[in-house]
Amino acid sequence: MTTIAPETLQEMKESKIEATEKKPETLTPADSDSEELPSTIESMQLGVWRLLLLREPSFVFPGASALSRWKEIYAALPLLRRFCKDVSNLGPTLVLVFLATQVWSGLEYAITLALSERILQLIEAGVTEKNLDSEALLLAVCYQIFFSVVAATMHWFTQIIQPKLKTRFVYYYEKELMRARLRLDLTTLQENTSQSRATPEGAWTTFTGLIEFGETITSLVSQLGFVMQLSRANSGGPIFILLCLAKPFFLTFLWKSLWGKTYVVYANNAAYCRKRALKDLAMSDEYRGEIITGNAGDYFLKEYEKATNQLGDISDEYPESQYEIKPTPLRNIGYYLTGILPMMYYAVNSIWNVSTMSVTSIAILQQTSQILRYTLSRLVDTDNSLYRQLNSIKTLYDAIDIENKTEDGSLSYFDLEKVNYKGMKVEFRDVTFTYPNSKATAPALSNVSFTINSGDLVVVVGSNGSGKSSMVKLLTRLYDVSSGDILVDGRNIKEYRMATLREVTAILTQDHHLFPLSVSENIGLGDPACMGDNEKILEAAKLGGAYDFVQKFKLGFHTNMHPVKTAYGSSTVYEADKEDPMKVEFEKLEKWTELSGGQYQRLVAARTFMRLNGGGIKLVAVDEPSSALDPEGEFELFQRLRAARIGKTMIFVTHRFGHLTKHADLILCMKDGVLAEAGTHDELINKEGEYHKLYNVQANAFTTTTTTPIPTPEVPLINL
Ligand SMILES: Nc1ncnc2c1ncn2[C@@H]1O[C@H](COP(=O)(O)OP(=O)(O)OP(=O)(O)O)[C@@H](O)[C@H]1O
Structure with a gap:
């Protein structure tokens, strides 16, 4: 039994009193609202939402935004050329036909209008002048039929070609982005955002957006041409065009909407946030256990009611629609009136100019005005x-062309003058390291120096956050030191080509993951060259302690534990009872194989053994890979790793070091990013410092047999 020292009790008492006296620190929405915004951002309250909106000039001509940014657009032109070249390489004929269909689509409206106008004119002339030109009418109808067949065929072509082009396009950019991503080091990944923003689907949207722009211009030019030609024959062409423009201008400049704007929205109404939190926690399965055992259901319901009452009629409607609502109907009236302007113009015009007006032209112009x-x-x-x-x-090509921040060396590890048969020699010389983008005030490692001789077995100990894992990350060049040097076999680690260094290093860490691939691939990837060697995979599985439980899987080593989820069904399937046959089939699909934490770690360990068995490994770094293993499993894992020791330097980072340290040639004891002590077990125990303390904590956990009763705490219980 353990006892609590009186000093500890006193500390507990003080901290409890302090906790009751301290006012709770809360971050109310008002706190963040009261922060001053930059002048480029305006804010407004829409029901429960606060909207932060990037200010824009109040009046912009169509096309002006492009003009005002001509510099940026000009700078982007080489990339645009590259984009067009890459796309045309996907299949020049396919792209050309696709473009032709889009140009056609741009011309379609104008041609439809011209053909309709021709037929209606001929009919009108026939009716009013009692002299129908039937030959011309027949020809016009034939043109119309021919045009309809061409239009239908073009649409069919688009339906056939577009998915093909899209598939090629998305696969191409997916591969390029994957290639860029797979060669990326951690520092660059963490500092770079274009990597996560660029997606092949986004690139496709960009492509179709550009095509749409071209198509719209073609449409506009052809429609304007038609209207000019039509209205020349009638009166008031330019005025008519201006009146047609009234509604789009009105929509663009007076009908304010959030569409296309840059904004951020958040709920700053405390009652609403509480209401939502209460609803979420009641509806989610996550909190069921606590709600049932804590008997908290009624409390949540009452609080929900309270929050709803407090909220009253304040709207939580989407801010996008609230933004469009105005206090008077004036804007709506303006919208409707500008819509009928072209028609009104012709109505008024016909009073003075009856003879020059053709009913057909008016009807066609009316239709044209809407399309325009x-x-x-x-x-x-x-x-x-x-x-x-x-x-x-730009984002897409930035992501594809991204350069790694960590510079690769030129020296192959295998070209060393003297290959070290005993294992890798590692030296840290005054190493300081801070994680890129780290918010921490102190470095993860400060002025750390030590030497690990070839073939040494090293154990790194220390409390949480003392920098143990960071040391391993630096050794694998996941990161580079901020200052100081790391020497590998006498040469600076930065001189080596990273790939060759990694070829002779085997790492087993707490961060390792299983891939969504088969069990055998997951193990085989420890040594990709031997992926097809089943015997080696089985051997590694046995060494990692995974063989027995994998054998029990229905598909054994072929099991994919985390298959990609692609299945989905109609809403009726989701709503169906558990026994519904379709639901049963659905649930069976792509089911994940659940693994316990220990089984997971055994599979990851098997991958490391696969790597070790591949030969040529000079350094093994094991970073706390056994937290979920039972004591026996952990003991066996370390035993088997140690058994593979010959010709390798081994570094073990572990909290449970009892059975390892007696085998260690060197123990590094870390504290707050600093190397507190280094030496053998006996040396450090005799020192009675940090290691001695840590060792005793572990040893006492098993040996303390005191039966001293725990004294009653002096701290009074606080009634809440
Ligand atoms: N990716 C990261 N980005 C920023 N800071 C990090 C990162 N990883 C670790 N740190 C910080 O670096 C310091 C050292 O962490 P490290 O993981 O090396 O400690 P550790 O001794 O291995 O801890 P543990 O025993 O809990 O695994 C800690 O303060 C931690 O918060």
């Missing part, structure tokens, strides 16, 4: 997004 309005609105939208498209091309 639609095209203009699209142009305004695509113009705004054009800059974004160019930007996303």
